[in-house]
Amino acid sequence: MSKKKILIVEDDLDLVNALTKRLRANSYDTIYALDAASAIQEAHKEKPDVIVLDIGLPGGDGFSVKKELDSSVYLSDIPVIVITAQNDSTTFKRSWRAGVAAFFQKPFDDQQLLSIVETVLGEPSLIEEKEE
Amino acid sequence: MKKMAKANILIVEDDRITADIIKKALTNLGYAVTSIASTRKEALKRAEEQKPDLVLMDIMLKGKMEGIEAADQIRSNFNIPVIYLTAYSDDQTLKRARITDPFGYILKPFETKELHTAIEIALHKHEMERKLRETQEWLSTALKNIGDAVIATDIRGFVTYMNLMAELMTGWNKDEALGEKLSTVFKITSSERGEKVRNVVTDVMKKGAVLDLNHNLLLKNKTGEKIPISLNGAPIRGKKGNITEVVFAFRDLSERQQMEEVLENTKASFHSIVERNNDGIIIVDRNRTVRFANPRGLVFLGKNDRRYVGKKFQYPVSKIKSGEIKISRTNGKPGVGEVQVVETEWESKPGYLISIRDITDRKRLFGELEKAHQQQIETRDQFLSHISHELRTPLSAILQFVTILLDGLDGEINPSQKEDLEIILRNSKHLNLMIRDLLDVTRAITGRLDIDPQPISILDVVAGTVDAFKRKATSKGISLCSEIQKELPSVYADSARICQVLSNLVDNAIKFTPENETISIRASLYRKDPDFICVEVADTGLGIDPDAKKKIFEYLYQAIKVTVSSRQGLGLGLFISKEIIFRHGGEIWVKSVPGKGSTFYFTLPVFSIARLLAPILTSDCLQRGFLTLFNIKIFPLDKPFPSQIWENIILVVQEVLQSSLFQDSEVLLPTMNSSESGKTFFLVAKANKKEAEGMVKRIKRQLELCDILQSTGIEPIISFSKINIPRENISTQLDQIATKVMKKMGKEVENNILLHGESK
Numbered sequence: 098m099s100k101k102k103i104l105i106v107e108d109d110l111d112l113v114n115a116l117t118k119r120l121r122a123n124s125y126d127t128i129y130a131l132d133a134a135s136a137i138q139e140a141h142k143e144k145p146d147v148i149v150l151d152i153g154l155p156g157g158d159g160f161s162v163k164k165e166l167d168s169s170v171y172l173s174d175i176p177v178i179v180i181t182a183q184n185d186s187t188t189f190k191r192s193w194r195a196g197v198a199a200f201f202q203k204p205f206d207d208q209q210l211l212s213i214v215e216t217v218l219g220e221p222s223l224i225e226e227k228e229e
Numbered sequence: 230m231k232k233m234a235k236a237n238i239l240i241v242e243d244d245r246i247t248a249d250i251i252k253k254a255l256t257n258l259g260y261a262v263t264s265i266a267s268t269r270k271e272a273l274k275r276a277e278e279q280k281p282d283l284v285l286m287d288i289m290l291k292g293k294m295e296g297i298e299a300a301d302q303i304r305s306n307f308n309i310p311v312i313y314l315t316a317y318s319d320d321q322t323l324k325r326a327r328i329t330d331p332f333g334y335i336l337k338p339f340e341t342k343e344l345h346t347a348i349e350i351a352l353h354k355h356e357m358e359r360k361l362r363e364t365q366e367w368l369s370t371a372l373k374n375i376g377d378a379v380i381a382t383d384i385r386g387f388v389t390y391m392n393l394m395a396e397l398m399t400g401w402n403k404d405e406a407l408g409e410k411l412s413t414v415f416k417i418t419s420s421e422r423g424e425k426v427r428n429v430v431t432d433v434m435k436k437g438a439v440l441d442l443n444h445n446l447l448l449k450n451k452t453g454e455k456i457p458i459s460l461n462g463a464p465i466r467g468k469k470g471n472i473t474e475v476v477f478a479f480r481d482l483s484e485r486q487q488m489e490e491v492l493e494n495t496k497a498s499f500h501s502i503v504e505r506n507n508d509g510i511i512i513v514d515r516n517r518t519v520r521f522a523n524p525r526g527l528v529f530l531g532k533n534d535r536r537y538v539g540k541k542f543q544y545p546v547s548k549i550k551s552g553e554i555k556i557s558r559t560n561g562k563p564g565v566g567e568v569q570v571v572e573t574e575w576e577s578k579p580g581y582l583i584s585i586r587d588i589t590d591r592k593r594l595f596g597e598l599e600k601a602h603q604q605q606i607e608t609r610d611q612f613l614s615h616i617s618h619e620l621r622t623p624l625s626a627i628l629q630f631v632t633i634l635l636d637g638l639d640g641e642i643n644p645s646q647k648e649d650l651e652i653i654l655r656n657s658k659h660l661n662l663m664i665r666d667l668l669d670v671t672r673a674i675t676g677r678l679d680i681d682p683q684p685i686s687i688l689d690v691v692a693g694t695v696d697a698f699k700r701k702a703t704s705k706g707i708s709l710c711s712e713i714q715k716e717l718p719s720v721y722a723d724s725a726r727i728c729q730v731l732s733n734l735v736d737n738a739i740k741f742t743p744e745n746e747t748i749s750i751r752a753s754l755y756r757k758d759p760d761f762i763c764v765e766v767a768d769t770g771l772g773i774d775p776d777a778k779k780k781i782f783e784y785l786y787q788a789i790k791v792t793v794s795s796r797q798g799l800g801l802g803l804f805i806s807k808e809i810i811f812r813h814g815g816e817i818w819v820k821s822v823p824g825k826g827s828t829f830y831f832t833l834p835v836f837s838i839a840r841l842l843a844p845i846l847t848s849d850c851l852q853r854g855f856l857t858l859f860n861i862k863i864f865p866l867d868k869p870f871p872s873q874i875w876e877n878i879i880l881v882v883q884e885v886l887q888s889s890l891f892q893d894s895e896v897l898l899p900t901m902n903s904s905e906s907g908k909t910f911f912l913v914a915k916a917n918k919k920e921a922e923g924m925v926k927r928i929k930r931q932l933e934l935c936d937i938l939q940s941t942g943i944e945p946i947i948s949f950s951k952i953n954i955p956r957e958n959i960s961t962q963l964d965q966i967a968t969k970v971m972k973k974m975g976k977e978v979e980n981n982i983l984l985h986g987e988s989k
Contacts, residue, residue: 118638182625
């Protein structure tokens with residue numbers, strides 16, 4: 098089975114590097130985007146298995162990215178994990194309403210993030226089993 | 230005449246035989262004869278004793294004309310009518326007798342018929358006279374005591390009568406006034422021109438009827454004082470219809486005039502106040518018909534003439550005590566009017582006084598002020614949110630790379646490097662907590678510190694905090710011990726927030742407690758109010774200065790008193806703790822003895838379903854007599870999920886349920902229990918079966934939209950059941966209803982919700 102691909106959407110390059118290092122150390126393939134527009138572009142091009150999405154982004158926030166993803170037949174099924182520095186209940190609630198798979202606040206615990214990624218990636222097989 | 234037949238009659242006759250004949254005749258006629266007197270003296274005596282209705286009097290007694298004298302005395306003393314009996318019809322005798330005004334004569338010898346007629350006429354005349362006299366007496370008394378002054382004159386204008394009030398007003402004594410010319414006693418002038426008013430008597434006589442002389446007259450009394458009066462004159466006519474007297478009635482107007490002047494002035498000033506008022510004033514009656522409107526009121530309501538009076542007021546009046554309506558302003562533009570309605574009386578009937586004030590400018594100003602204020606708050610919030618965002622992002626990078634190094638992802642590190650990295654990690658985490666505090670303070674100040682209360686076990690929170698601080702305490706040789714009362718009920722609180730408060734208190738306690746001492750954390754039912762639980766954190770540290778005790782919960786207190794070297798942090802902890810506890814409806818305080826230690830206390834409300842249900846238990850709900858309880862179950866299809874994702878799923882479902890509720894008819898009960906094998910949400914709604922089915926569809930549709938449920942394949946199972954509720958008073962039944970709801974929720978919940986005993 099090939100490595101699962103994770104798209105990191107984050108405007109802070111240091112954090113992108115940290116996440117890349119952490120996820121690659123756990124045998125995931127990673128790609129990244131530094132703004133909303135390139136995030137959509139990358140998603141279309143690379144068809145990632147999971148997207149780790151920051152909310153505060155240049156050129157449209159994370160919610161607009163999620164909305165864009167949902168409007169595409171090819172991308173709407175990709176689970177999205179939100180990681181944000183915004184700490185208010187509005188962002189939290191908006192994320193749930195947008196239908197994200199998980200929500201993390203910066204700074205986050207990488208072990209928890211890894212376990213979520215693992216779970217989210219595990220799910221499609223569950224659904225397939227059920228459909229059979 | 231019949232009823233007079235029994236009249237008692239006294240006979241005065243010195244001739245015995247004549248007397249007997251008369252007596253016999255009278256008896257035959259049906260009269261009673263009281264006695265027979267033969268002398269004047271005897272006659273007077275009998276009349277006094279027996280009070281006869283009539284006396285038959287012989288003029289000549291014992292050869293003298295004593296009868297006339299006796300009759301006179303009887304009449305005047307006892308008011309008894311007298312009929313003369315006489316054998317003398319000569320002019321001399323009759324003339325003398327007539328002076329005494331007898332009631333009749335009978336000439337001897339007489340016929341019985343004559344006697345009868347004379348007696349009946351006399352009795353009748355006497356009766357008439359009596360009645361007349363009574364009437365006269367009554368009239369005279371009335372006139373005397375009447376509030377109006379009364380003066381009567383004869384036709385030539387000489388005073389013949391005046392009553393007490395007339396005496397008082399003119400200053401003339403009745404006795405000296407009688408016989409005087411009216412113009413002497415009763416001097417009147419026209420108040421306008423000061424001219425004397427003459428010939429009132431002639432005027433009345435000319436008119437021959439009541440004359441109203443009511444135009445501003447002044448009476449000049451004996452002392453020269455001028456009194457404003459109103460005057461009426463009327464002619465009194467004699468038997469033949471000719472005018473015999475003129476009566477004047479007059480009344481002192483000075484008091485009334487003053488009152489009228491005051492009233493007039495008041496009316497005028499009120500009128501001008503009302504007319505010139507900047508507020509619109511409308512008076513309507515109970516039927517909302519406009520009875521009065523001032524000019525400004527007409528403008529505000531867009532009516533430009535007074536014909537508005539009598540029309541219907543366009544707004545429902547009895548319902549608004551105060552409120553706002555659209556008005557047209559004086560410049561013709563639309564605006565906002567503040568309406569106040571009070572009950573009033575208008576022309577002695579109940580109605581409403583409606584005042585309308587143009588508050589367009591005020592509203593705009595307030596609006597702008599509010600907007601500016603909101604903007605200020607938003608700007609500050611945005612600024613802080615921005616700062617925290619800006620601080621957190623590099624902090625995240627630091628933490629990420631420290632852990633990357635610690636985990637050896639970039640190669641092996643030696644123990645000394647590892648130790649250094651752990652110090653960086655610890656300090657970075659501390660920095661993160663300070664950023665959180667900074668944000669919390671701003672939120673507390675702007676009232677945006679959110680809490681998400683759930684039924685939680687205080688035991689869990691205490692245990693978690695003790696665990697977290699065990700190492701820090703042990704390193705200082707301090708022991709942490711907790712005493713939790715057995716079978717303590719759940720509290721309704723935000724677990725993370727209470728953990729924050731408790732951590733802050735324990736952290737402080739550790740800072741101020743010397744080595745090898747003990748910090749106790751206790752929780753028990755609050756003695757003063759069993760609806761609360763009280764948590765205590767007691768240390769044996771430095772204690773707090775009494776002056777400082779009140780201030781330690783204040784904003785930035787610690788930051789000012791930076792001299793206390795052992796303190797660290799921003800000093801925001803207690804302020805935030807206070808805000809968090811207040812937001813829960815609890816209280817926080819401290820008791821301290823300097824040098825001996827401090828104990829911090831805070832209270833939290835005991836969880837009660839009753840309180841949560843209260844908002845939807847309105848009268849219509851009680852009238853229906855039932856509620857509907859929904860069970861929304863979610864569980865993993867295959868194997869249990871990792872805890873992090875399972876918690877996320879629960880949060881999503883809860884958020885979706887919460888956001889799809891209708892606040893006034895549906896209540897989502899707090900999540901009580903969660904296990905890896907499944908989770909049940911409870912929702913109570915005012916719904917009948919059909920509505921409930923609709924709700925199930927609605928909730929399912931909402932949940933289907935959730936990505937995480939789609940991707941995990943979780944399908945919620947929703948069922949509902951009816952809960953009958955007593956149709957009685959809410960307050961007394963609330964607990965009863967809550968118990969019923971809980972019973973329905975099942976045993977699993979009951980155990981968790983009611984008691985968090987030591988088993989947990």
